[in-house]
Amino acid sequence: MKKRQLILEDGTVFNGYAFGSERASQGEVVFTTGMTGYQETLSDPSFYGQIVTFTYPLIGNYGINRDDFESISPAIRGMVCRELAKEPSNFRSDLSLHDYLVSQDIPGIEGIDTRKLTRIIRSKGAVKAMLTAADEEANIDEIAAILQATPLIANHVKEVSPKAAYPSPGRGKRVVLIDFGMKHGILRELNKRDCDVLVVPYNTSAEQILAWHPDGIMLSNGPGDPADVTEGIETIRNLIGKVPIFGICLGHQLFALASGAKSFKLPFGHRGANHPVKDLRTGRTELTSQNHGYAIDEKSLEGTDLEVTHVALNDGTIEGLRHKKYPIFTVQYHPEASPGPEDSNHLFDEFIELMEIEAKEGKQHA
Numbered sequence: 001m002k003k004r005q006l007i008l009e010d011g012t013v014f015n016g017y018a019f020g021s022e023r024a025s026q027g028e029v030v031f032t033t034g035m036t037g038y039q040e041t042l043s044d045p046s047f048y049g050q051i052v053t054f055t056y057p058l059i060g061n062y063g064i065n066r067d068d069f070e071s072i073s074p075a076i077r078g079m080v081c082r083e084l085a086k087e088p089s090n091f092r093s094d095l096s097l098h099d100y101l102v103s104q105d106i107p108g109i110e111g112i113d114t115r116k117l118t119r120i121i122r123s124k125g126a127v128k129a130m131l132t133a134a135d136e137e138a139n140i141d142e143i144a145a146i147l148q149a150t151p152l153i154a155n156h157v158k159e160v161s162p163k164a165a166y167p168s169p170g171r172g173k174r175v176v177l178i179d180f181g182m183k184h185g186i187l188r189e190l191n192k193r194d195c196d197v198l199v200v201p202y203n204t205s206a207e208q209i210l211a212w213h214p215d216g217i218m219l220s221n222g223p224g225d226p227a228d229v230t231e232g233i234e235t236i237r238n239l240i241g242k243v244p245i246f247g248i249c250l251g252h253q254l255f256a257l258a259s260g261a262k263s264f265k266l267p268f269g270h271r272g273a274n275h276p277v278k279d280l281r282t283g284r285t286e287l288t289s290q291n292h293g294y295a296i297d298e299k300s301l302e303g304t305d306l307e308v309t310h311v312a313l314n315d316g317t318i319e320g321l322r323h324k325k326y327p328i329f330t331v332q333y334h335p336e337a338s339p340g341p342e343d344s345n346h347l348f349d350e351f352i353e354l355m356e357i358e359a360k361e362g363k364q365h366a
């Protein structure tokens with residue numbers, strides 16, 4: 001097997017073995033605690049620019065299948081795991097994770113101490129890292145210096161958002177889905193409820209969106225720092241109060257920023273499939289799928305029209321918001337699951353109900 005190194009910006013080196021593409025790669029290294037769901041994770045555009053470490057020790061055992069992609073091409077910069085399963089065993093498996101990553105030119109490293117790496121990320125926060133080319137002799141000091149000097153990429157959204165609008169027809173509620181780097185699971189959930197969806201790029205204006213006479217607007221997840229997505233924030237600001245809105249993850253953050261709140265970078269993010277979130281209105285706790293590095297600052301809600309509806313039980317940060325006057329609600333976690341538990345899938349039904357109430361009662365709030 002060919003050797004490969006993962007080098008962190010502080011010069012820490014992990015020696016392991018190469019899988020996937022043989023090229024070198026660089027990005028922010030993050031960890032996810034999901035025990036399954038690597039196919040959804042590596043194709044979730046919110047991971048754009050990141051090297052993803054899987055804390056679960058065996059990855060790849062059920063291969064890659066045709067059904068579980070969350071986008072057409074993977075956005076991750078690299079994959080890190082303790083042990084890669086070489087021979088997948090599953091009736092749905094079309095090819096191995098290794099073969100898939102070769103086909104997509106994405107490098108991976110296995111055979112390293114992922115617990116140690118996770119502890120470093122937990123204590124240092126966002127860490128830039130490089131995966132070396134297979135069997136390359138790397139100059140560690142030089143690479144650490146390059147990493148320190150390279151800023152994290154800004155405005156990832158424009159890289160993963162579609163260039164033009166496209167329809168996903170249905171006979172039900174007409175929803176404009178702003179795609180900031182959408183997981184297909186969101187579109188699937190709307191399709192399941194027979195919504196007539198128009199998927200639009202991140203920089204579509206509110207005026208253009210309203211010209212389609214939507215019953216509701218869906219704000220998708222997406223990569224990077226929400227504060228970079230100024231066009232999306234402006235669009236949302238101009239949509240507030242005009243039509244029901246449901247936002248997920250980056251969509252939640254952008255809605256909050258558009259309403260005057262502020263975001264901040266979490267020390268090491270929430271990524272995994274078992275994050276407990278409490279709904280403050282019902283007192284119920286749901287297990288949720290999460291993948292975010294930023295969150296909304298609770299203090300910054302003062303003076304806004306926003307109310308906290310959900311909190312993360314692990315660290316008390318905001319996981320859901322709603323507008324006090326208008327039919328708008330957003331969550332920081334992923335009700336579309338993919339991967340992860342489906343406890344909060346009902347939020348899509350609540351969105352449909354909200355659009356129905358709005359259609360019946362007219363714009364009472366306006």
Ligand SMILES: NC(=O)CC[C@H](N)C(=O)O
Pocket residue numbers: 046220221222223224225226248249250251291292293294295
């Ligand atoms: N999944 C998402 O939409 C992530 C939102 C944002 N990029 C964050 O890291 O916080």
